Amino acid sequence: MPPCLCLPATLSLPSPILLFSTRHRFQRLKLPHASSKIALDSPLPNQTSTSQRNAIGVIVIGGGLAGLAAATRLQADNIPFLLLEASDAVGGRVRSDVVDGFILDRGFQIFITGYPEARKVLDYDSLDLRKFYSGAQVYYGGRFHTVADPLRHFSDALQSLANPIGTVVDKLLIGLTRLKVLTQGDDEILNADEVPTIDLLKKIGFSDSILERFFRPFFGGIFFDRELETTSRLFNFIFKCLALGDNTLPAKGIAAIPEQLAAKLPSDSILYNSRVVSVDSESDSSSRIRVKLQNGEILESEFGVILAVEEAEAVKLLAGKKTAEVRSTVCLYFSADQDKVPVQDPVLLLNGSGKGIVNNMFFATNVVPSYGPAGKALVSVTLVGLYGDVADEDLVDRVVKELSGWFGESVVGSWSYLRMYRIKFAQPNQCPPTNLKKNPKVKPGLYVCGDYVTSATFDGALVSGKKAAETLLQDRALVNV
Secondary structure, three states: OOOOOOOOOOOEOOOOEEEEOOOOOEEEEOOOOOOOEOOOOOOOOOOOOOOOOEEEEEEEEOOEHHHHHHHHHHHHOOOOEEEEOOOOOOEOOOOEEEEOOEEEEOOOOOEEOOOHHHHHHOOHHHHOEEEOOOEEEEEEOOEEEEEEOOOOOHHHHHHOOOOOOOOHHHHHHHHHHHHHHHOOOHHHHHOOOOOEHHHHHHHHOOOHHHHHHHHHHHHHHHHOOOOOOOEHHHHHHHHHHHHHOOEEEEOOOOOHHHHHHHHOOOHHHEEOOOOEEEEEEOOOOOOOEEEEEOOOOEEEEEEEEEEOOOHHHHHHHOOOOOOOOEEEEEEEEEEEEHHHOOOOOOOOEEEOOOOOOEEEEEEHHHHOHHHOOOOEEEEEEEEEOOOOOOOHHHHHHHHHHHHHHHHOHHHHOOOEEEEEEEEEEEEEOOOOOOOOOOOOEEEOOEEEOOOOOOOOOHHHHHHHHHHHHHHHHHHOOOOOO
């Protein structure tokens, strides 16, 4: 039995906790009552010092969507695991904060119900998903123009045929592109020949007007890539998911998604505030991987380690791995009086003017009223890029000035600034050439997962976590034990 688990200094422990013996059978270790506290420098009852190495079935590093998906797959086969999360909650980049009664998602995030893996592992009803309007309002020429999904908003789409956001031919091409991706399987899409998305759109025959006024801000906000250099594989996959589902947000914030996954895992299988500083093995051929925590604790896996951190962190932990480029974003939040917001519909607003720094925005409480206190509106504004050379105060001023041109100074001037999120690693850079079906196995006993291993989507993270766990199970001949 492992002599001790690495525990945050004041963590309350449930009792009992399941650990894994060297004979591959479950054994129970009686821990103090849940109200007790255990200090890091004290051994667990009847155990040896924490300085000795612990042997644990599988160690999952990272409590984002990929790590939670890996843990879920391990649990399905009754394989014991320990999930180490560096922060105080699960979610990784999929987190929400509560500020002055507002729910602030950490960055612009939309959940597409058409994601195939998400449909399998998430309970949509419990998430209480609220829908966006199927389309967008595009700011161009000093006013907003509607782009609507003709299958869901036929009347709006018909009325928008003559607007300046693309030609009638463009709107027909959107329908043909939709039909094409719906006839293709996901694997076919993700393994197809690829070009930058912008090249694909030009090849299809879309006009400059719809490329600049709709595709750049819409998919630029999804990829955090205004140049649309992202692989056409990802574009086609997301285009298909958009056709099959709705753009939504959970009533309790985007964090409700990882929280739902975590709630299905044993409460004692996740350790928070447990940052990993190194991952290695005794030799290149050894499959017993050691994990060192920031507090000096060393854990050893019996079956393997699944590294489920974002790519930038994986680069640090895996010596010799090349530094990867990333996509960055800034998200700003403001509060307003609900009865004074200029738009009352649950719609995404796009900057199709080709000017300014705002890419897209929306009034979050129009989509999900519970994102704000009664009578208040939450305004979410997204920029593509990090703007690292611009101070927060200056960036807020620039955004307020720009949006005043959209809605009027008196309207925007009444908004109150809440918070800014600068997200350096919002997504991996997935420009061609890409491999969206990477082997998760790094070496014997060590596996990786995350959206950089597959598609840079919620679904990609879930798929990669499951695949990493299944690869480990197959390597260890543990499937269906």
